[in-house]
Amino acid sequence: MKNYILFDFDGVIADSYSVAFDVQKKICPNITEEEYKKRFEGNINNWKHKDNFHTAGCHHDIDFFKEYIPRMKNEVDIVHDMKEVIIELEKDYVLIIISSTITSPIEDFLRKHELYSHFDWVMGNDVHKSKVEKIKMVFERYNTKAENCVFITDTLGDMREAQEMNVTPIGVAWGFHDKETLQKGNPIKIVHLEVKPLSVAEEKVSFK
Numbered sequence: 340m341k342n343y344i345l346f347d348f349d350g351v352i353a354d355s356y357s358v359a360f361d362v363q364k365k366i367c368p369n370i371t372e373e374e375y376k377k378r379f380e381g382n383i384n385n386w387k388h389k390d391n392f393h394t395a396g397c398h399h400d401i402d403f404f405k406e407y408i409p410r411m412k413n414e415v416d417i418v419h420d421m422k423e424v425i426i427e428l429e430k431d432y433v434l435i436i437i438s439s440t441i442t443s444p445i446e447d448f449l450r451k452h453e454l455y456s457h458f459d460w461v462m463g464n465d466v467h468k469s470k471v472e473k474i475k476m477v478f479e480r481y482n483t484k485a486e487n488c489v490f491i492t493d494t495l496g497d498m499r500e501a502q503e504m505n506v507t508p509i510g511v512a513w514g515f516h517d518k519e520t521l522q523k524g525n526p527i528k529i530v531h532l533e534v535k536p537l538s539v540a541e542e543k544v545s546f547k
Contacts, residue, residue, distance in 0.1 A: 341433050343477065343488045345506065346458075348438035348445050350493035350514025352425070355415045362406045367397045379494040379515050383439050404464075408444045417452050418513060419532065429457040433481070436461045437473045437490070470500040478504075489527070498524030 349355045360375055428434060434457055438445055442463030449455040460480070462473045478484065485505035492498060493514025501508045502524070510521035510529040521529050 340487060343483060344428060344432045344434050345488055345490040346434060346436045347492040347497050348436050348440055351491060351511050352418060352421050353415050353448060354418050355411060356515055358410050358414050359407060362403060365406060366401045366403060369396050376515055379496045381496045404441055411444055422452055422454060425454055425457050434458045435477060437470050439464050441465050470497060471503050474504040474506060495520050495524045498526060
């Protein structure tokens with residue numbers, strides 16, 4: 340039976356927080372970092388959520404991805420040591436990306452860093468806006484179950500979506516949310532950069 344590691348992209352593999360927040364500031368000039376991070380405690384696409392509010396000063400004519408993708412290509416680098424970790428993990432697990440960014444620029448990023456071949460599937464926001472639904476797609480495509488998967492993410496919202504599908508979350512504390520916020524999602528572990536990304540390059544991921 341194969342085991343699967345589901346990766347979030349922004350904040351986990353791509354060191355993209357500062358660029359993403361800068362673009363959001365262009366759309367919503369008055370938004371604070373606290374307010375921006377709060378949006379990721381649920382699905383960022385759920386604009387009906389109380390934390391995803393807009394004010395009269397927001398520029399609704401600006402498309403986030405049209406602004407973000409060119410800057411991502413030119414300004415966003417890979418998280419330190421993540422390339423080595425991904426290469427090591429792929430020896431034992433099937434790796435899949437489930438992201439709220441568009442699929443094609445994620446694939447371009449992976450090719451740039453010579454990592455595209457290490458991922459079996461990349462699912463961005465254009466595949467489905469719900470990560471719950473994308474996890475269901477993983478189950479169907481690979482004929483697998485929640486106990487054979489873990490979800491590595493930097494946001495509480497992702498953890499909540501993973502747990503809705505009974506998938507165990509692993510938190511990384513170098514992305515959009517800090518350790519205290521991630522702990523609300525009851526992850527099996529939280530990994531810090533000063534230790535080594537994921538540490539699962541050296542100790543096997545614990546599946547149910």
